[in-house]
Amino acid sequence: MASDPDDPRIGDISEGEVLRAILARTPAGASTMIGPGDDAALIAAPSGSVVATTDTLVHGPDFRTEWSSGYDLGWKSAAVNLADVAAMGATPTALLVALAVPRETRLSFVAEMADGFRDACEALAPGCAVVGGDLTVSELLMIAVTALGDLGGRRAVTRGGARAGDVVALAGELGVAAAGLQTLFRLFRDGSTPVPVDRGVLDAGQRRGLDRQLRPAPPVGLGATASVGGATAMMDVSDGLAIDAGRMADASGATIDLVGAALDELAFGGDRQRAIGGGEDHGLLAAFPPDGAVPEGFRIIGVVVPRRSDAVLVDGEPIPRAGWDPYRDWDGVVSG
């Protein structure tokens, strides 16, 4: 790669220079008491507890730079962690970002990533901000984000609180991100090798799927809303509704019976199988007591019933489990 003084390679400048470029793009948040630059950050935790989660994107199994820009990767790695904080009923307060970056990476790529972190926070979780990070040179691009959140004095909403009789509701989309992944696999590979995306060849539906695959938009604010609204259980739908509803059912010692007609109404492109099996939509799946209304933004898609042999049913019938397992699916699809 040619030398470019205006956009140096990460390996040619100091860690301090890279961090300064990132931090110039990520302002402090409402809960930031001490931001980047010291040994550690300090974040307000007014509830006397802190929600914390970490999720990593690794080049290869989780993304390809032929398909995702730096901005996309910053956005997505923030969004998936914000969704996990929301799924506890909490409001995100802070992100810590550990970047491992190949030395030939351009500074502009890392700067765009910082823009993605910032914009995802502003759009999905206003007040949340990057408070710290770490930068390492590496042969492989990896982004490990930790998100923190505050419960606003409420109890955490776990996966295990759903009770027979509760209604099951979803905030967010079903099958959109999976449609985007299908578009990438079908249209933007040369053999098994990813090639850059040409949006010009896509129709509106394909573009929407692609946008959500690359920049998921989980309904982060509805996590706290659901908690205030009495949610008995909640989780982020990241691996597909069938798998994730099964996890909630298992944790709650119950079975979740989904309503086929409701799934069909929500299923992107009318594809119920993809809606149930496809991952990465990062909607919020929640259970609510039977005697109240579900909060605005949630749509009822099923009920909790006493435990059967199957954790998840559709209209009372078993469904095969399906979803995204990075250990199997990626290699199966990309190299197969």
Next chain:
Amino acid sequence: MASDPDDPRIGDISEGEVLRAILARTPAGASTMIGPGDDAALIAAPSGSVVATTDTLVHGPDFRTEWSSGYDLGWKSAAVNLADVAAMGATPTALLVALAVPRETRLSFVAEMADGFRDACEALAPGCAVVGGDLTVSELLMIAVTALGDLGGRRAVTRGGARAGDVVALAGELGVAAAGLQTLFRLFRDGSTPVPVDRGVLDAGQRRGLDRQLRPAPPVGLGATASVGGATAMMDVSDGLAIDAGRMADASGATIDLVGAALDELAFGGDRQRAIGGGEDHGLLAAFPPDGAVPEGFRIIGVVVPRRSDAVLVDGEPIPRAGWDPYRDWDGVVSG
């Protein structure tokens, strides 16, 4: 690699199986309110704020599996983050661990890593525990740890509070980890390729250096002690005393004048240059007001003086900056 049903490769089993093996080895801590298994963890933050830091170890620049066992890596990645929490004057409460692991890695290697996380917490920061994590398959082994901590109601001790007249004191060692790195580079490489360590050929001093390089033992508990004892500034010495004292001096708008005789007394093997320039000892460097005693465990090594052109002096004289820069030093030494 041959198949072994008792010690499968990570790529041959599910993410859930791997996580269960890790979690069976990492008990809950004193501050764990909700541990691993949900969308996020919940950790007590009694001060109404939370200290948070993240630091990553990447195969290549930060470690080599020829030199470090899984246990060593678990220990070290925990220890370096615990040290950063301590450096704010806080007590560590929780670790989140993001692992990116090649698919051919044995389950036993990851399990040993979990033992290292646990034992480092028990030894260095009792009550702190792994509360969550993430596992991804990757071509490259990477360990990104986030550590959280609580200030016990005290103010955070930053790098920027040292004032002219303060004494400068150190808890921990100087040059031991660097001696260990020298031993690895000098004795356990074939050309530029790392080869497994044979401890049998080492003398007691070399073994001590190696132990500290692979399993650092920062004085984590003394972080809170220093805060209670009135420290005006504090930081973790990770990149070498010259560089890190310079950072404290810069942040404080002052100069730090180190006492050569004190450095010589502390310098491992009597090597002052290595003691000043070598990194990874993870001692705590702190400034204290001139009118009190420094807490037990700290030794006075200098004074804060009004700002000069140099950030750090020894006996009033400038020293060249030296330390560990992963962008330059590793490649310079290992491939050179």
